[in-house]
Structure formats: structure tokens, C-alpha cells
Amino acid sequence: MATPFDRRSFLKISGLGLAGAFLASCSFGGGTRAGAEGLLRAAFSQPINDLDPHGPSSVDESTLLASRLVYDTPIRRNGEKLEPSVATSWEQTTPTTWVLSLRDDVTFHDGTPLTAQDVKASLERVRDAGTAQSALWTSVVEVEATDDHTVRVVTDEPLGTLPVNLTLLFILPADKMDGEGFFRKPIGSGPFRVESFTPSSSLELVATDYWDGKPALERAELPYLPETSSQITALRTGELDVLWPVPPDQVRQLDGRDGIELDTVSSWAYYFNWFNCGREPFTDPRVRRALWKAVDVATIVENLFGPGAELMTAPIPSTVFGHAPQQPYPYDPEAAKRELAEAGYGDGFRTSLMWFSGTGPLADGLAQAMISDWAKIGVVVEAQNVEKAEWLQRLNDKDFDMDLQINTVTTGDADFTLGRLYDSAADRMGYANPELDSLLRRAHRESDQATRGELYARACRIIWDDAVGIFPAALVSTYARRSEVRGFEPVPSNQPDLRGVRLEN
Template structure:
């Protein structure tokens, strides 16, 4: 059965349920109308890659979304505040040792108790993996489990962002890690249990009635990948899905006209970035990189393509994020761009290419076309390379590209998540290396005073802005839409939506 036919059949079942009020809703675990009414269906705008909380795709927002509902970290970070999750409390033993006391009575979905051995196995696995999150944990030297309820994390130096970074470290079962089952059939401690996962298609979950933080208020959570915008919005309008997010900017007004649908927007930690491969000529020359930025009228692109859905960026991280700087923008100046290219030895321009993921983000193709048209005016001819998501990610990590455009998100809402993870010499993410930048970001990472740490993070952004290893044109607005039967949801500022507190009316 196709997903569309299944969803339509669900709607019929829901209508039938109205004629026998309460006939099946009180029966837990059955296959009657109550089950249909208690299913939240989410239209995912991006490809779902994996359910492995420590795998290569864990930095992808779809994987983070699934992990959020299946697992828990030791602590959570939101709006600069740290709250305990699996850790009931923690203390700084000294500048390099943090001791966590685990919450009592937490169990995995298979009924086995959470112990410090599970935490140690999970953190060891995550820290050893070559993922995009690895730089977050570079200062961690050892994880100890002195008893079943205690975990100690030892770092090589003081690390001001340790707790924030640990909010990205989801805890799985040691037994599953050893068996390898965590890669495809994971058992977590989260609010939902995985029932079925098909990469690139769907993830079905059922409520964890024994969840330590209180059982969800509905029975099933179904994520359906619908990356094509028109199909996703049609599914929302007809009721085939209950909620979606990351709405296409040019269709916001249309969605606001849907019956029984609420649309909201708000500030976000999401942004567009154009990376330039600093290891390849001529992009190794700062003058060439600065020229590319001066050549594009990003203000006009923002107005014509995005409207209320984006604002011009003022720093390499969005303004709502802790540590964000406010820097003067690169002015649109084609003459200056040509001058810089000539000074770099390219008076007639050059040819190169730009890649992006096929399921990247809103308005990606017209955005790329607008940028490339501006670059052509100053003699830079660029081949467009749209790639399947998996191939794009492989090439990105292998530095097998000239230019790369994508959206990014500061999931922890702390600037170091981006600055310390992507742009250091050790990160090797875009061939960029500046030793002064490395010193500043290392000092910021070791700083325990929030105000001083913020100052150092802002200094690091000043260096990036001047070096222009890439261009940061826009901050995006978070948007979401949901049908009237959904309550307790809002636009996710990090594009990692949280459905754990949702109710179905």
C-alpha cells in the first residue's frame, strides 16, 4: 500500500470513529479507530538518513530529529540554559573533571536499566567516530564509570562548552553497541520506541509508556519523507499529514490560506553558507574569496527570493545564538570584485564548480542561479552540480569539491558549535587554516567566564569574516504549519522539531 492510500484510509477511519464516540479510543494497543486518532503524522522536508545516534549522519538534522525522540543525552541545552536529562546532577570536581550522577529508575525500551556502563560505551563510541561532531569532543580524554550511577568525564583542559556539547551526545545501550544493532534497530531511553525505519522513506515510532519524564500524550509518531514542497503542502492541506516545518518562503502566504491550519514563524539558528575550498586554486587566495563576496547583491536576492523568510547575515553565526558578533557586511561592489581578481592574478576571471545536496533547502536552485549570474558578470564561470544527498555528503567530507552551498544550523545555540567544529586547522572541513583563529577559538573554548568567552567567540568571527573562507549571506526564519488538532508545537529554531510535548485534540 502506498503512503498516500494509507493516509487516505486513515482519514476515512477517523470519520467513522466520529459516529462511535469513544468506541475504540479507550482501548490501548489495538488496531481500531482510536489508534488512528492518536497518530501524529509529520511531513519531513529533508531526507531521513539514519537512526544511529553515533553514526556519520548524526550531524544531519533528520538524524538529530529521530534521535531526539528515541534517545536522551546526559543534559539538554536551550536558550543558553543547561537542564538535566539522564544526568540528575553534575559537579566540577576541578577544571578538567566533571562528575555526573545518573537519574534513578531510567530504563531502555527493552526494559533493561540504564547504568554508567551504557553512558561510557555510548560516549566512547561517539568520541571515536569520525563524524562532523568529533571536534566538539576533542578535549575529552577519558570517560570513567566508577559505579553504576556515576560518570566522570576528564578533559585535557578546561572546556567552557562541555555541557552544551554533551547535549548532542545521545546515550544508547552498551549491549546494542557491542552487537551492532544500534545501527539499524536502536533501543533508547527516549519518549518513543522505534517500530520501523526505512532510510529515505519513513520512521514509525510508538509511545514509550514507561518514559521517565512522563509518557507522550498520543500513541504513535510517524515521520514521512516528503522532500518535494508542493506534495508536502498538499498533504498538509488535505490532512494526510498533521504538521510540517521549514516552509518554502514563496508559499507562506498560500499556506496561511489553508483551512484549519496554523502557520507561525520566528527567529532561528539556521543560516545559508557558501563554502569555498581553500585548498584549491584560486580559492586559496583571500582576495579571490573576498571578490566573490563583493560580486553578489545579496540584499536584492534576499528581498526577491526570501522576503520575510530571511535576513542578511551579520556574522558567521545567526544573531539569536550565544556569542554571535555583529559585523559590517561586504558591500555589493562588482568593480571592487574585478579589482581584487586582477590583483590576485585573474583579470579575466576563472572557471570552477559549485555543489549542493538535492534535498538541501528552500529556493536552492534559484538562489544558486542568482549567485552564479552575478559571478559571471565579473568573469567567474561556475558549473552547477546538484548531487544526491549521500553522494554530496561523501564528497563534502572528502573535500572533493570547489564550492559548496548549504544551509546550516547551530543546534546547540552556542557559537562554538560552528566556530570550533568547522573552521579550525584540525577540522579540515574546507581547506582553511589560520593559526591566529585557532588560538582565539581555543582560548574561547577553555574560558569558563561567559562574558569573556563571548568576547573571544566574537573575535574569532571577526577573523573569519575578514579571511572569507566562505560567505554567509542569510539568516533564515524558522517556520512551521500544523493542523488544528495539534497543540503544543511551534517553529523549531534549529529545524530539529520536538514533538514530545505535543497533544492531539
């Protein structure tokens, strides 16, 4: 639910430098509304690079945003609840078997019917893709289309997270999805079809006769404007209808301006600073805790982000299922020095912090603030602000001392982050804890939500107390829109549903 602007605001990334070219290509005329003739222009702060919802970009917010508009999933998330979409019902018939019943009136954009075979092929494709989403489906051993509108999923152990995971299973046509060039102009069954797509530049969509009601819009365009100043200018002049997330330091450019409205919502995105727990000196939890106590997290978050972030109280945001608040680490440099001495580092040590500027709002400032605080206890940290490609390669190779980044809990469920990243088998930051593994795997198998919540509460405490990382800030999204835009609902995922949006003069 949206909250008044003066509570929260939020920025994600800005980027490369093509905004002027985009604005020059627009034919709106100065000061005119972008949404003429049923066209909504909505700009997200990240470029849409790929429309393959099962591929390497399967958990990127921009690909997910586009996928929600173009494709269907068996189940949808509506606030804190799961509701039917292509699947009218789902039932766990045995501990290791789920049965989905599908609608019989869903068609792809080329007019062919969507059947159980398409759901089967899509699930098998994402399971076998070896991408970030694949980890959600590793226990699936068989997918059977028992008839055109029934799917049976068999797992090698109970999979209680299957319903929430199905909110990420985008359904593609089985006979076309592996075709050459399919994702340049893909076919889905969602409320909009792709008219044209230029990676990192623009996605143009046209409304369809969707099974759940045709969108109020005729068309939607999602351009990428990498320069923040150009985003703000385009919204103010009417060359954009909607912009999100708005940088905290740019909100004042829009707040109170005639014709522009601001809405905010706590998001599922948050900053963390991982320690490489498999590399000295971070193999010692005393060192990790000392470095956390050496950082004045509360002051940094308040001064740097203001209303654009909330202080973290667990290793996942408070908006996510499975969150359990923990005791904050006190800012205590003297205690940090004592603990370092007890661990054998009384004279401090040298280490490094890796990040890339585009990871999120004010990332450079957050990194430098932490480095400054660590210097006060004798820990000299080399700043390694690298290109994203290098950062990703080093992250995957665990070639870092500390890593600062943003994560988004894409499903709104702790399993997506805790279960996927902190299980020893994942080996993402060199941390291994058999007790934590047991909790996470039990929660992954469990179908009862109350029991799952209790298990994740215990998992949150272990990760927090062992200081696997420092968890400073949960981000807040500010959406800015022209007053002519009605029915637009901000969401914590940064993937708004445009079906109900309309334009009024």
C-alpha cells in the same frame, strides 16, 4: 518562541518521489484528521535514514529529530539555557575533570535501568566513531563510571563546552548498542519507543511511561513525503497533522486556510559559500573579498527567499551563542574589478561552484544568482550541480573551487560550527590562521560564557574579514499544523519535542 507567520517562513529539502504510495496506504478517509485515536502524523522535509545517533548521520537533522524522541541525553537545552535531564547535576571539579550525577529512576524501553556504565559506553562510542560528532570529544581521555549513578570525564585539556556537548550525547544501552541489527528497532530511554522503522519512508513510535512524564500522545508517526505538493495536500486534507519546514513559495497555499495554523521561528540553519582557500586563485583574500563584493547578497536574499530567510551578519546565525554582528560587504562590482586587477586577475578568470539541489530551499536559484553576478565582473563560473554522494566525497577531499551548502549549528553554540570547521587542524576548506586557531581553542576550553562570547566575537570577525566564505542567508522555519494540534512548539533546531503535544477535537 514562535512569532506570527507574516514575519518569516522557511523550506528545507524535498526529495525523491514516494508520496503517492504513502498517501495511498493511509486509511484515514478523505478530509479526515490524521490524529485519530491519539495518533499524531508529523512530517519533516528530510527522510530519516538512520537511527544511530553516533554514526555517519549523527549531525543530520532527521536523525537528530528521531533521536530526541527515542533516546535521552544527560543535559537538555531549553531555549538559551541548559537544564538537567538524565544528569541531575554536572560539575567541573578540576580544570580537566567533570563529574556528572545521574537520576536513579531512568529505565530503557526493555525495562533495564540506565546507569553510569551506559553513559560511559555511549560517550566512548561517539568519541571513537570517527564521525562529525566525534570532533566534539577528541580531548576526552578517560570516562569512568565511579558508581551506578556517577560519571567522571577526564580530558587532556580543559573542556568548557562539555555541558553543551552533552545535549548531543544520546545514551544507548551499553550491552546492546553494538549488537547486529540494533538500530533497525533500537532501545532507548526516551519518551517514545520505536514500533517500526523503514529507512527513508516512515518511523512509527509509541509513547512510554517516561520518567519525566508520559507523553500526551499515544502514538506518533513520522512519514517521509518527498514531494512538496503531496506534503501540502496531505496537511490540507487532514492526512498529516504537522508539517515543517514549509517552502516559502508554498506558504500561500496554507496561509489563512481554515483548520491550519502557521508558526515561525528563526532557525540555526544557514547558507554559506566556501572558497577553497588552498587552491588558486582563492589563496588570495583579495580575490575572495572581490567575489563577495560582486554579489548583490541583500537583493538576492530578499527576492529569492522573502520572509523565508534573514540576511547574515556573521559566519553563524544571530540565534546562535557566539554570534557577533560584522560590517556588511557592500555590493560594489567596480570595486570588485579593481581588487581583482590588484590581485593579478584584471581579465577575470574561470572557476566552478559545486552544490547539490537537495542541500536546502531554493539552492539552485541561489547558486545561479551568484553565478550571474560573478559573470558581470569577468569571473566565469561553471555550475556543478551534482548528486549528494559525489558532493560529499568531493567536499571531504577538498576537490572543489567553491562549495555552496547549508550548515546547522546543532547545539546552538558557536563551538559546534566555528570550532569544528575553521580550526586549521580540521582542514575543511584549505584555510589556516594561527590567530583564529588560538581563539577557537581558548573558547573550547573556557567555561565562563562571557569570556567565550568575547572570543567567538573575535573569531567571527577574522572569518568574515578574511572572506573564508560568503555567508548570505540564515533560514527561518515555518511550521504548519492542523488546529486540533495543541502544545506543539516550533524550535530553531527543527527537532521539536513532541512530549507535550496533544490532539483535541
